[in-house]
Amino acid sequence: MSPAENIGPQQANPPSDIGWEHFAHDADIGVCGWGPSPEKAFEQAALALTRIVTDQEVRPLEEVKIVRTAPELDLLLVEWLNAIIFEMATRSMVFGRFEVSLDGTQCLAGRMWGEKLDVARHLPAVEPKGATYTALRVARMPNGRWIAACVIDV
Amino acid sequence: MDPARLTKLNDVTWQIAPTGAMRVPAIIYADEALIRGMDDKVAEQASNVASLPGIVGASFVMPDAHWGYGFPIGGVAAFDAEMGGVVSAGGVGFDISCGVRTMTTGIPLAEIERVKVALADSLARAIPAGLGSEGAITLDAREMDAMLTGGAAWAVERGWGEPEDLGRIEEAGRMEGARPDFVSARAKERQRHEMGTLGSGNHYLEIQVVDAIFAPAVAEVFRLALGEVVVTIHCGSRGLGHQIGTEFLKEMVSTAQAAGLKLPDRELACAPILSEVGQRYLGAMRAAINCALANREILGHFARRTIKHFFPEAAVPLLFDVSHNTCKVEQHQVNGKLRELYVHRKGATRAFGPGHPALPAELRDVGQPVLIGGSMGTASYVLVGVEGSEKLAFSSACHGAGRAMSRYAAAKTWSGRQIVDELAARGILVRSPSLRGVAEEAPGAYKDVGEVVYAAERAGLARRVARLRPVICIKG
Numbered sequence: 001m002s003p004a005e006n007i008g009p010q011q012a013n014p015p016s017d018i019g020w021e022h023f024a025h026d027a028d029i030g031v032c033g034w035g036p037s038p039e040k041a042f043e044q045a046a047l048a049l050t051r052i053v054t055d056q057e058v059r060p061l062e063e064v065k066i067v068r069t070a071p072e073l074d075l076l077l078v079e080w081l082n083a084i085i086f087e088m089a090t091r092s093m094v095f096g097r098f099e100v101s102l103d104g105t106q107c108l109a110g111r112m113w114g115e116k117l118d119v120a121r122h123l124p125a126v127e128p129k130g131a132t133y134t135a136l137r138v139a140r141m142p143n144g145r146w147i148a149a150c151v152i153d154v
Numbered sequence: 155m156d157p158a159r160l161t162k163l164n165d166v167t168w169q170i171a172p173t174g175a176m177r178v179p180a181i182i183y184a185d186e187a188l189i190r191g192m193d194d195k196v197a198e199q200a201s202n203v204a205s206l207p208g209i210v211g212a213s214f215v216m217p218d219a220h221w222g223y224g225f226p227i228g229g230v231a232a233f234d235a236e237m238g239g240v241v242s243a244g245g246v247g248f249d250i251s252c253g254v255r256t257m258t259t260g261i262p263l264a265e266i267e268r269v270k271v272a273l274a275d276s277l278a279r280a281i282p283a284g285l286g287s288e289g290a291i292t293l294d295a296r297e298m299d300a301m302l303t304g305g306a307a308w309a310v311e312r313g314w315g316e317p318e319d320l321g322r323i324e325e326a327g328r329m330e331g332a333r334p335d336f337v338s339a340r341a342k343e344r345q346r347h348e349m350g351t352l353g354s355g356n357h358y359l360e361i362q363v364v365d366a367i368f369a370p371a372v373a374e375v376f377r378l379a380l381g382e383v384v385v386t387i388h389c390g391s392r393g394l395g396h397q398i399g400t401e402f403l404k405e406m407v408s409t410a411q412a413a414g415l416k417l418p419d420r421e422l423a424c425a426p427i428l429s430e431v432g433q434r435y436l437g438a439m440r441a442a443i444n445c446a447l448a449n450r451e452i453l454g455h456f457a458r459r460t461i462k463h464f465f466p467e468a469a470v471p472l473l474f475d476v477s478h479n480t481c482k483v484e485q486h487q488v489n490g491k492l493r494e495l496y497v498h499r500k501g502a503t504r505a506f507g508p509g510h511p512a513l514p515a516e517l518r519d520v521g522q523p524v525l526i527g528g529s530m531g532t533a534s535y536v537l538v539g540v541e542g543s544e545k546l547a548f549s550s551a552c553h554g555a556g557r558a559m560s561r562y563a564a565a566k567t568w569s570g571r572q573i574v575d576e577l578a579a580r581g582i583l584v585r586s587p588s589l590r591g592v593a594e595e596a597p598g599a600y601k602d603v604g605e606v607v608y609a610a611e612r613a614g615l616a617r618r619v620a621r622l623r624p625v626i627c628i629k630g
Binding site for chain 2: 024053079129
């Protein structure tokens with residue numbers, strides 16, 4: 001089922017202008033964020049990525065900034081999510097709040113806020129290995145909503 | 155997948171004849187029930203692989219195949235460099251050289267049962283598992299490069315493992331041609347604190363009991379005896395492998411166009427073997443193979459040390475260590491001629507038959523052990539490579555059960571607590587820091603591995619030797 005059509009139960013809000021969901025993919029997990037702009041969709045996709053790892057509260061204690069480029073907007077989503085995965089892995093952190101600025105369709109400046117991973121409190125379920133090009137889609141829907149989706153290899 | 159879409163060659167061999175851009179056929183090894191259980195995308199992906207330049211023979215699909223990234227998981231494809239053949243980061247995967255090792259112990263189950271809870275708890279403490287777990291080993295830049303070149307041999311030199319282990323690991327524990335200089339600083343950074351860690355998801359360390367023997371003479375050579383326990387570890391190249399996969403997938407997508415490669419699927423991103431990026435990927439991938447071999451050797455050492463704490467007299471020799479996400483240069487007979495081929499096995503295991511020169515002397519007469527992982531509550535299997543497998547799929551076999559249900563659905567269907575309690579009632583102790591992770595790995599979420607290995611045997615890919623039932627399961 002297409003991530004844009006399936007509003008599954010694993011989501012932050014009931015169907016609304018902004019939100020995220022997980023979608024099924026065999027051995028791994030799909031993330032989909034949506035919002036009124038591609039930036040908001042990217043932020044929500046990042047939240048969906050965090051929710052692969054933990055269902056618990058993530059406090060915004062520490063900020064990390066990244067800049068990424070890619071030849072196309074959908075490839076930029078993969079870059080964004082992979083940058084978050086890298087920061088989670090190397091800083092041993094989880095992130096719960098995100099802010100994205102896009103300069104055209106090829107450059108992204110991202111800010112993420114989070115805290116050190118606490119196994120006892122965050123109960124991490126699984127470690128994301130990387131964002132893939134499977135089910136990769138960044139698009140504006142007919143209703144004006146932007147979606148940003150791809151499968152995460154876990 | 156509807157079997158009527160395929161041409162049935164026999165009960166366990168199906169073909170998609172070359173059409174459109176396909177240069178060779180796709181061959182699927184599976185029985186009809188397994189075919190029906192496969193996603194339609196498997197056929198599409200196998201056909202896409204068959205369209206890649208320089209592919210030799212066919213695009214092969216193993217009985218446990220499912221939808222992957224470009225390549226089906228359970229896919230095998232070999233390429234000739236001189237014919238413009240390609241190497242594909244998607245054909246190897248994000249967890250480069252993920253694999254399985256099994257060590258025998260000679261300890262009867264009854265003796266393990268006496269100490270089972272304490273042993274489970276000790277293993278959970280000794281084996282860093284799950285996101286956020288801390289490995290005790292940190293590598294500086296020099297040691298990182300030494301590990302990436304030395305693999306399991308490096309680990310043994312550093313005191314994590316036994317020299318006798320090396321002969322029971324593919325490539326004698328050390329992949330030649332590794333180029334740490336082709337591995338990015340980001341990949342090394344991701345690995346710095348991850349040596350000797352298990353990871354999460356479908357990775358595990360299990361204590362298993364041999365509960366069935368199918369080939370007694372081979373089982374005896376493998377030191378597998380009914381009622382005795384073994385230790386099996388499933389994991390891969392950790393953050394380093396994942397980062398290399400990520401980076402080269404990205405690079406190959408952009409260079410494929412420049413190389414004039416028309417990709418039916420962007421995820422099939424690949425590069426000519428003889429191109430600069432192809433050679434860089436091969437060098438980095440080989441370094442990641444060494445990372446995985448070193449990691450399993452270290453984890454094996456930790457497990458061995460823990461078992462010997464409870465059973466000081468036990469010998470815990472390594473039966474074998476196989477990898478199932480690799481691209482290796484191998485010599486194979488093709489239509490009577492020996493050719494050098496770059497063989498991708500994505501979620502597939504190499505399975506050399508009796509007589510192969512790469513096998514250690516004591517195994518050469520019977521063939522290579524092939525270790526097939528199941529899931530927590532179900533069996534795993536030990537198979538052996540067979541003569542005749544080379545011409546079927548370049549001496550390849552399946553790698554595991556494959557999922558029947560997505561993680562998303564599994565976490566909705568079961569609670570981790572329920573799974574842990576049900577397995578404990580059946581005598582299987584699970585230790586995991588994450589109950590949601592356990593739910594995602596529920597036994598019911600996986601296909602029947604018994605069906606998969608039986609189909610592999612019927613197809614002539616490998617032969618069943620023994621079945622292993624889990625007793626203790628450490629998961630991340």
